[in-house]
Amino acid sequence: MVGVNADRLIEMLQPLGVTMKPRPIRLCGACYQESPCHRIEWQFKDVMVCDRHQLRLLTKCTNCETPFPIPADWVRGQCPHCFLPFATMAKRQKRC
Ligand SMILES: [Zn+2]
Ligand SMILES: [Zn+2]
Numbered sequence: 001m002v003g004v005n006a007d008r009l010i011e012m013l014q015p016l017g018v019t020m021k022p023r024p025i026r027l028c029g030a031c032y033q034e035s036p037c038h039r040i041e042w043q044f045k046d047v048m049v050c051d052r053h054q055l056r057l058l059t060k061c062t063n064c065e066t067p068f069p070i071p072a073d074w075v076r077g078q079c080p081h082c083f084l085p086f087a088t089m090a091k092r093q094k095r096c
Contacts, residue, residue: 023043024059024060024067024068025038025042025043025059025067025068025069025070025071026042026043026047026048026057026058026059026068027042027057027058027059027068027086027089028042028050028052028053028055028057028058028090028093029055029058029086029087029088029089029090029091029092029093030050030052030053030055030090030093031050031052031053032077032086032087032089032090033087033090036077036086036087037071037074038071038074042057049096050093053090053093054095054096055090055093055094055095055096056093056094056095056096057093058089058092058093061079061081061082061084061089062084062089062091062092062093063079063082063084063089064079064081064082064084066079066080066081066082074086
């Protein structure tokens with residue numbers, strides 16, 4: 001059993017060249033409030049809801065609609081365009 005760490009998984013999820021469509025990066029702002037890091041579960045195909053909070057995952061900033069950058073670029077945990085913190089976006093997530 002070879003362990004694969006989360007960083008490696010995130011690397012594998014990133015688009016390689018132009019042959020793969022970039023996937024929208026998803027985010028649960030409520031999770032991000034509790035622990036400021038990307039959860040790999042959000043990127044699974046068909047997962048559109050956070051299983052912890054029963055909130056719809058976001059794929060873009062709730063303020064300016066800029067798609068989220070790749071998690072490797074989440075240095076400040078905020079929208080790179082309008083600087084809205086990811087944690088604040090939880091207020092705009094819809095309950096399921
Ligand atoms: Zn959540
Ligand atoms: Zn924004």
